[in-house]
Amino acid sequence: MKKILVPIDFSEHSENALETAAAIAKKHGSELYVLHMLELSNAIYTASSATLNEEGVFYYKLAEKKMNTFLDRNFLEGIEITPVIKHFKVFKEINEIIDAHNIDMIVMGSHGTSGVKDVIIGSNAERVVRYSNVPVLVVKHNPILVEFNTGIFATDFSEDAIEAYLRAKSTFEKLDSKMHILYVNTPDNGFKSSTEIDVLVSKFLKRADGDLETYPDVTVVSDYSVEKGILNYANNIGADLVAVATHGRRGLAHFFEGSISEDVANHSTLPVMTFKI
The missing domain is CATH 3.40.50.620 (HUPs)
Known part of the structure; x- marks a missing residue:
């Protein structure tokens, strides 16, 4: 950095x-x-x-x-x-x-x-x-401690998100931050079975990394919305940073292929890092 x-x-x-x-x-x-x-x-x-x-x-x-x-x-x-x-x-x-x-x-x-x-x-x-x-x-706030020891990168594991994932991975390494890769399964946003998610994640990581070494860093949570899933998980693991991919053509109003509102940025008290898809 x-x-x-x-x-x-x-x-x-x-x-x-x-x-x-x-x-x-x-x-x-x-x-x-x-x-x-x-x-x-x-x-x-x-x-x-x-x-x-x-x-x-x-x-x-x-x-x-x-x-x-x-x-x-x-x-x-x-x-x-x-x-x-x-x-x-x-x-x-x-x-x-x-x-x-x-x-x-x-x-x-x-x-x-x-x-x-x-x-x-x-x-x-x-x-x-x-x-x-x-x-x-x-x-948003005056920094009390800027260590970024633990961060979340939330993604939908779509092909479009591969480049953003790789840049997030590189940035987290530069910040000496542990990156937890998060997928939020919701009832109204294309709910997937465990098998479907496993296939989605495996295909994504093989395409992005060429292997499945980072698979243990992937967490799947279920929640009523992606925003709630991200923020609840961040709270549960004591994250210092939340990172998301954003479509350049649509902006922060539409995370993850346009399906997620800017509520993550609104409601998160943590710093939010964005990576353009």
């Missing part, structure tokens, strides 16, 4: 994300890229769109000042930090930063009242989560 991107809007939720990222960085020797988006309108650019006019320069300088103040925190001591201020096309520029600096993970703050749709940095936040090719860790 060499490079972590932290988008901020100078709010309390940004601070929670920054402190979480700092704890991860200290443990793994990571570098932090702290990003603030101005989201300026076209009117603030000159006719050539190459430079900012006086109003734009004012907002840029103000952001620089706020950034310096925001980064003056004890928990950032000893961490290599690169502050970045960008403007206008939020989603496009975030992905450019990911590619240009080989970012491994994004850590974002959430208001926690309406789910991941209220993640910071404005109206484009959900698009960051939806389309990012690197995992996105969404945090």
